[in-house]
Amino acid sequence: xxxxxxxxxxxxxxxxxxxxxxxxxxxxxxxxxxxxxxxxxxxxxxxxxxxxxxxxxxxxxxxxxxxxxxxxxxxxxxxxxxxxxxxxxxxxxxxxxxxxxxxxxxxxxxxxxxxxxxxxxxxxxxxxxxxxxxxxxxxxxxxxxxxxxxxxxxxxxxxxxxxxxxxxxxxxxxxxxxxxxxxxxxxxxxxxxxxxxxxxxxxxxxxxxxxxxxxxxxxxxxxxxxxxxxxxxxxxxxxxxxxxxxxxxxxxxxxxxxxxxxxxxxxxxxxxxxxxxxxxxxxxxxxxxxxxxxxxxxxxxxxxxxxxxxxxxxxxxxxxxxxxxxxxxxxxxxxxxxxxxxxxxxxxxxxxxxxxxxxxxxxxxxxxxxxxxxxxxxxxxxx
Amino acid sequence: xxxxxxxxxxxxxxxxxxxxxxxxxxxxxxxxxxxxxxxxxxxxxxxxxxxxxxxxxxxxxxxxxxxxxxxxxxxxxxxxxxxxxxxxxxxxxxxxxxxxxxxxxxxxxxxxxxxxxxxxxxxxxxxxxxxxxxxxxxxxxxxxxxxxxxxxxxxxxxxxxxxxxxxxxxxxxxxxxxxxxxxxxxxxxxxxxxxxxxxxxxxxxxxxxxxxxxxxxxxxxxxxxxxxxxxxxxxxxxxxxxxxxxxxxxxxxxxxxxxxxxxxxxxxxxxxxxxxxxxxxxxxxxxxxxxxxxxxxxxxxxxxxxxxxxxxxxxxxxxxxxxxxxxxxxxxxxxxxxxxxxxxxxxxxxxxxxxxxxxxxxxxxxxxxxxxxxxxxxxxxxxxxxxxxxxxxxxxxxxxxxxxxxxxxxxxxxxxxxxxxxxxxxxxxxxxxxxxxxxxxxxxxxxxxxxxxxxxxxxxxxxxxxxxxxxxxxxxxxxxxxxxxxxxxxxxxxxxxxxxxxxxxxxxxxxxxxx
Numbered sequence: 001x002x003x004x005x006x007x008x009x010x011x012x013x014x015x016x017x018x019x020x021x022x023x024x025x026x027x028x029x030x031x032x033x034x035x036x037x038x039x040x041x042x043x044x045x046x047x048x049x050x051x052x053x054x055x056x057x058x059x060x061x062x063x064x065x066x067x068x069x070x071x072x073x074x075x076x077x078x079x080x081x082x083x084x085x086x087x088x089x090x091x092x093x094x095x096x097x098x099x100x101x102x103x104x105x106x107x108x109x110x111x112x113x114x115x116x117x118x119x120x121x122x123x124x125x126x127x128x129x130x131x132x133x134x135x136x137x138x139x140x141x142x143x144x145x146x147x148x149x150x151x152x153x154x155x156x157x158x159x160x161x162x163x164x165x166x167x168x169x170x171x172x173x174x175x176x177x178x179x180x181x182x183x184x185x186x187x188x189x190x191x192x193x194x195x196x197x198x199x200x201x202x203x204x205x206x207x208x209x210x211x212x213x214x215x216x217x218x219x220x221x222x223x224x225x226x227x228x229x230x231x232x233x234x235x236x237x238x239x240x241x242x243x244x245x246x247x248x249x250x251x252x253x254x255x256x257x258x259x260x261x262x263x264x265x266x267x268x269x270x271x272x273x274x275x276x277x278x279x280x281x282x283x284x285x286x287x288x289x290x291x292x293x294x295x296x297x298x299x300x301x302x303x304x305x306x307x308x309x310x311x312x313x314x315x316x317x318x319x320x321x322x323x324x325x326x327x328x329x330x331x332x333x334x335x336x337x338x339x340x341x342x343x344x345x346x347x348x349x350x351x352x353x354x355x356x357x358x359x360x361x362x363x364x365x366x367x368x369x370x371x372x373x374x375x376x377x378x379x380x381x382x383x
Numbered sequence: 384x385x386x387x388x389x390x391x392x393x394x395x396x397x398x399x400x401x402x403x404x405x406x407x408x409x410x411x412x413x414x415x416x417x418x419x420x421x422x423x424x425x426x427x428x429x430x431x432x433x434x435x436x437x438x439x440x441x442x443x444x445x446x447x448x449x450x451x452x453x454x455x456x457x458x459x460x461x462x463x464x465x466x467x468x469x470x471x472x473x474x475x476x477x478x479x480x481x482x483x484x485x486x487x488x489x490x491x492x493x494x495x496x497x498x499x500x501x502x503x504x505x506x507x508x509x510x511x512x513x514x515x516x517x518x519x520x521x522x523x524x525x526x527x528x529x530x531x532x533x534x535x536x537x538x539x540x541x542x543x544x545x546x547x548x549x550x551x552x553x554x555x556x557x558x559x560x561x562x563x564x565x566x567x568x569x570x571x572x573x574x575x576x577x578x579x580x581x582x583x584x585x586x587x588x589x590x591x592x593x594x595x596x597x598x599x600x601x602x603x604x605x606x607x608x609x610x611x612x613x614x615x616x617x618x619x620x621x622x623x624x625x626x627x628x629x630x631x632x633x634x635x636x637x638x639x640x641x642x643x644x645x646x647x648x649x650x651x652x653x654x655x656x657x658x659x660x661x662x663x664x665x666x667x668x669x670x671x672x673x674x675x676x677x678x679x680x681x682x683x684x685x686x687x688x689x690x691x692x693x694x695x696x697x698x699x700x701x702x703x704x705x706x707x708x709x710x711x712x713x714x715x716x717x718x719x720x721x722x723x724x725x726x727x728x729x730x731x732x733x734x735x736x737x738x739x740x741x742x743x744x745x746x747x748x749x750x751x752x753x754x755x756x757x758x759x760x761x762x763x764x765x766x767x768x769x770x771x772x773x774x775x776x777x778x779x780x781x782x783x784x785x786x787x788x789x790x791x792x793x794x795x796x797x798x799x800x801x802x803x804x805x806x807x808x809x810x811x812x813x814x815x816x817x818x819x820x821x822x823x824x825x826x827x828x829x830x831x832x833x834x835x836x837x838x839x840x841x842x843x844x845x846x847x848x849x850x851x852x853x854x855x856x857x858x859x860x861x862x863x864x865x866x867x868x869x870x871x872x873x874x875x876x877x878x879x880x881x882x883x884x885x886x887x888x889x890x891x892x893x894x895x896x897x898x
Contacts, residue, residue, distance in 0.1 A: 045818045207398075214394035223392050234403050260393045327438065335607060340509070344403070344439035367397030 011021065016115070018092045021134055024096055025113055045110045046360065049135045051159065052144040053079045057118070059146055064116060069352040071099050071112045074359045077136055078114045083124045085153070090121035094130065125134035128158040140164045140362045148172055148180040150186055167358055169201040169247035169351070177275075177379055180248050188371050189230070197364040201354040202248055203371070208328055209253065209319070212344050213305065216317055216332040225317075225334060227260055228309040232288045233266065236303045238320035239321070250277075250290035251375055253305065256367070258288065259374035266383040277378050284310070321346070404548070404836030406439030407515035408506050410499065412490055412530055413522035414444025415454070418555070420462035420587075425523065426828035429469045431479050435833055443502060444485045444493075448479060449608035455485035468826060471651055482510070491529045496537035507543070514543030517835055519553045527554060528571040553582045553835055555640065556647050558844065561860060562853040569846045578860050582835045584845040587648040589827030590832075591816065593791040594608075594842070596757070597664070598653050598790060599784070606657040607781075608662065609738045609761070616779060618742045619758040619896055620652055622786075623750040625702050625877070628724070632715030639722045641694070641856060644746040650677065650852040651844065652786070653742055656757055666840035670848065677851035681731040685862050689891065692859055693883045695725035697749040700876030707749060707876045721868045724748040727884035728859075729891075741891060747883060749876040755786035756894045778809045781896070790824060791815035 017023040029044055044169075052063045060082035060361070067078045100111040115134060119127050122312050135141055135279035143163040145152075150168050154159060166186075173179030183198070190196035234250040254277060258265070263279040263286050274291030302324065313335025321328045326346040333340070347353070395859035411419055411428070431434050433752045444455050460480050463471045466609055484502060488495035520532060521529055531552070534540045542550045559565025572581055587593060600606055611616070614689065628635040635643070654673040659666035683691050697707040711718050725747030732742060761780040767773050781795040793813040800806035816824060834842055863870070879895070888894050 043818050073820065199660060210394070214392060214398060217392050217394055226393070257394075260396070262393075320871050342406075345434050345438055347434040365397065 011212060018095045020055075021094055021096070021115060021301060022131060022188045025115070026115065026136075028096060029099060043110045045112060046077050046136055047074065048076045048140045048142060050074075050076045050078045050144060050359070051131060051141050051163065052078065052146060053082065053152075053156070054080065054082055054146045057082055057084070058117070060116065063144075063146055064114065066352050066355065067114060068099055069277050070356040070359065071114075073356055075110060075112045076359075077112065077134065079131055079134055080114065080116045081127055081131065081159075082116065082118045083127060084118075084120040085124050086119065087120035090117050090123040092117070092123040092126050092130070113311060118326070125151075125155045127155060131159055132162055135162055135309075142359060148174045150183050152186075163196060164362065165197040165199060167199045167355065168285040169354075170252070171205070173248055176248040176251060180251055180323060180372060180375050181211055181379050184372035187372050195364065197362075198369060198372070199342075199361070199365055200248075200252070200368060201351060201358065203252055203365070203368050204354045204357060205349050206256075206345050208346055209299050209303075209305070209321075210256065212328055212330050212342065213317075215342065216319075216330050216340060220342070221334045222314075222315070222317075222332060222340075224314045228311050228315070229257075229261070229281070229286055229307055230284070230310040231286070231308040232257060233306045234288065234304075235301075236292065237300070249303070252371055254288045254290050255375035255378050256370045256376060258378060259370045260367075265374075265378040268378060277381070279378070387706075404833065405515045406437045406511050406513045406547075407517055407836055408441040408443060408512040409517045409832075409836075410503070410508075410692075411519045412445050412446060412526070413520070414485070415450065415458075415635065416521055418521045420459065421466050422729050422826075423519065424462055425467045425673065426461050426826055428463050428467055428471065428476070428479055429826065429829050430833055432469045432475065433769075437836075438483055438661070439513065441510050441512055442483045442505045442764055443499070443540060444483065444830040445490050445499065445504075447487065447489055450485045451485050451487070452483065452485050456480040456483050457645035457785075459483055468823065479886055490533070491526060491535055493533050496533050496539065496766050496835060500537055501537060503539070506744065507807045508728060510681055511668050514548030516548075516550045516745070517550070517553065521555055523607075524557055524560075524568075527568060529573055531575050534756060540575045549580075549838065550576075551580050551582060551835055551838070553584050555584055558583055558644055559853060560638070560848045562850065562857040565849050565853045569850065573781045573846065578846055581843075582831075582840060583846075583849060584831055584835075585647045585651055585844050586827040586831065588651050588842040588844075589829075589831040590790075591788055591824040591830075592782065592784060593655065593788045594830075595790075595792075596652075597669075601660050611682055611816055612738055612740045615740055617655060617740055617893060618653075618763045618765055619760070619890075620649055620742065620744040620756075621758070621895075621898060622649055622652075622746040622755045623752065623879075623898070624746075624748050625751050625753045626761040627697070627876070628708060628710070628712060628713055628716075635724075636716055636720060636722050639725045639860075640724050640746060640748065640831050641860060643727065645726055645744065645760055646852050646856050647844070648792075648873070649744050649746055650855075651848075652757065653730065653744060653805070653847070656759075657737055657742070659736070665840065666843075667746070669841050670845045673732075673785055674845065674847050674851065677734060677848055677855070679732050679734040679737075679856055681733050682855060685858055688859065688862055689870060689883075690887075691729045693725075693881060693887055694723035694725040694863055694870065695727075695747065695874050695881040696720070696870040697724050697747070697876040699874050700749065700878065702749060702877040705774075709876070721863075721871050723871065725750075725872075725874060725880050725884070727880065727887050729887060735773070741893075743893075743895070744781050745880060745895070747874075751877055751879050752898070753788065756788070756898055758892075759783075759785040760896070771806065773805075773807055777807050783896075789815060789817065 003127045022371045030184065040273050050067065052067065054060050054063050060080055063080050071078065094115060094117045097114045098111045099114060111345040117130055141163045142165050143159065168180055168183065169178065187198050216355055232252050232254065232380055250321045261279045261281065265277065265279050267278045268275060274289055279286045279288065301320040302323040303379065304320040309315045315334040319328060328344045330342045411423060413419065427436065429440065450458065459474045463476050486498055486502065488498065501649040503516060507514050516539065520530060522530065540550060558697045559568050600610060654676040657676045658672040659675065661672045661891050675794050696710050700707060710716060710724050727743065727745040730742040730744065763779045767777060777797055784794045785791050791814050793811050795811050797807050798810045800808045831842060872883040873879040885895065
């Protein structure tokens with residue numbers, strides 16, 4: 001029969017005394033040291049504290065599973081908060097588990113610990129009293145916010161106060177425009193004495209796009225085209241009926257271009273299946289159209305960006321990600337010169353990969369914060 | 384109206400993605416050899432699996448061995464299954480080697496280069512490699528100059544489209560066998576290529592911990608203030624191998640340990656430990672600072688060489704429970720060989736930071752274990768407040784940077800043993816990559832090949848560094864050559880080297896750290 005520690009390392013959650021979680025964790029490692037089945041020395045490793053916030057038990061289970069996938073490369077103390085405020089009964093309960101990497105012969109077994117805290121009804125107010133004391137001193141604290149928009153309730157204020165970085169995923173926002181605008185507001189609010197950093201897994205998904213777009217404008221003739229851009233069309237296939245305009249990705253790219261190139265928002269118009277942003281660049285109009293591609297159209301790309309310029313020499317920049325192919329292709333032509341063509345292969349962008357990547361960057365992503373700010377101004381231009 | 388030109392690309396700012404190289408073709412001379420199968424191709428495969436290779440990419444193998452494209456692909460696929468560190472499933476391997484081509488010819492003959500030129504041009508057209516070319520010399524050193532000259536004659540040394548494409552050449556060690564030959568090799572290479580096209584590869588510098596040494600020193604505020612003669616007593620660098628010469632008797636008889644390990648690996652590590660902080664982590668700045676260290680190393684006093692240098696050769700002994708033969712009994716080794724398989728040296732770095740701090744280095748074959756480590760021993764406390772009992776028994780602080788295996792950093796300091804009386808015990812605080820990051824550290828060739836394709840020369844050895852290292856070590860080699868067997872110390876295989884190496888430190892009232 002497997003011993004206590006070994007079953008915990010297999011991912012089994014054990015009910016813990018909420019009043020003494022730190023003690024429970026110490027007991028867990030004590031049992032590891034004494035367990036006859038843990039044949040190698042056990043090392044408790046942590047390079048950060050990862051907090052996760054979800055609002056359903058189903059999301060909680062999924063989050064625990066994703067965390068298990070990233071801990072081998074990002075040893076941490078993970079604390080998953082499952083808050084069901086709407087539930088009638090007030091309850092607060094916790095469980096703990098350990099996750100260990102299979103060691104090579106003669107090596108130490110490296111383990112991380114996971115604490116799962118379930119809070120319902122008014123007991124959600126007690127979450128902070130359990131979470132804050134469990135944070136590992138002097139190591140970075142990441143708060144992974146897994147709801148359909150980032151709008152923390154008052155009871156999360158103390159937890160936000162100890163966090164260094166908030167991770168969201170705007171791909172899942174039901175209302176991408178409102179979600180991004182609210183997020184921008186939260187980022188502005190955090191610009192106090194102690195600035196909280198923000199990351200968006202959806203922004204990370206766009207990194208190969210940004211890299212390729214930037215690369216095409218690296219050449220001197222192409223760089224000069226940046227000030228002559230007249231229209232940008234960004235199209236994404238909707239990832240399901242819940243996201244009528246393909247989530248936030250086209251908006252993030254649009255705001256990135258506008259923010260980086262210093263375009264000033266003037267008006268914005270919502271049209272069936274698209275949103276048009278009218279901006280101004282050094283006295284010249286620039287239009288960005290964010291729309292939805294028709295998924296059913298044969299040969300339609302999964303996503304595409306085309307950039308048009310005014311004046312001479314004529315230039316065309318076109319980028320597309322074909323449906324079913326993990327690559328983005330770029331074709332750029334300036335003044336009839338031989339076209340520049342480049343293909344970038346896309347790496348798997350599962351949530352676990354993206355999260356793992358984000359945990360390696362402790363500092364502010366100032367460009368992302370600039371993007372949110374630019375988007376907030378662009379969407380506010382409609383009023 | 385005057386128009387202004389945007390000179391910088393604002394879209395570039397804040398990119399976190401690791402840059403992928405430009406489309407390119409990698410030509411490997413000596414492609415049927417061991418290095419290609421064991422190191423180069425597995426490293427390229429690993430980069431491919433990580434998405435770090437460009438979509439338009441090709442490998443051209445060049446050698447006399449009569450393969451064709453199919454055979455080369457088959458041999459490399461088998462090598463990947465055997466040597467790859469990342470999972471090499473059938474489909475990924477087949478997909479990867481599709482981009483491999485092979486030319487059978489004698490590349491010491493200029494005639495062979497026309498078919499290479501044709502193939503490169505064809506790949507530019509058909510595979511989109513855009514005229515970017517990386518030539519990798521994995522041939523015996525004697526062929527380097529010939530290949531370099533033929534590349535020039537074939538018009539392959541200069542970028543195909545100046546300003547729009549690049550041409551680079553990678554040269555494997557040894558970079559010469561003494562100062563004179565190193566100068567000759569550099570002269571040949573630099574008469575054809577410019578220094579910024581030349582990548583002299585020392586795989587040791589691609590190791591993660593070697594690079595981490597720079598991060599440790601220059602990204603932490605607590606170490607640099609004490610990284611000097613005021614706080615450091617001495618530095619030890621050990622590069623120990625438990626293996627022998629692995630059937631390379633012919634090569635080793637010509638080379639010896641000092642040429643094989645000290646001139647390149649150990650001198651590079653020493654310069655990273657001792658260098659001043661560069662203004663930035665850019666190739667030119669890092670290489671400038673490394674060169675300054677080599678320039679500051681005091682030349683050996685040849686009349687008192689035995690006080691600074693020890694050479695040894697292993698005799699029969701036991702390694703990992705197996706009886707192993709003496710060096711002189713190895714195949715292709717002379718029974719009267721005086722080639723050194725062990726070297727220990729004491730260096731002095733004559734500058735303000737290191738005056739009076741000896742750098743002891745040692746390296747050898749058939750030593751007690753396989754380990755590479757840098758040990759920084761700090762000075763003892765100036766006054767022991769805990770009384771005479773502890774004055775001599777409290778150990779100095781040690782920082783150890785483990786390069787391989789189990790890469791990591793440890794710090795030894797003293798702590799009070801829990802007791803009612805004062806008892807002081809040394810304790811060790813340890814950081815291990817595997818524990819904290821849980822990721823496989825990229826292989827050295829992986830890092831370095833990627834850097835070559837990206838055009839980053841930071842981890843490659845510059846012409847002046849090669850020559851300065853030879854300038855210091857060639858007189859030692861010459862003196863040993865004159866002395867023949869005189870002064871050659873013997874050690875038992877499986878030991879930590881000859882007693883003379885212990886005496887080298889004992890003269891300074893020090894001892895090698897136990898590893």
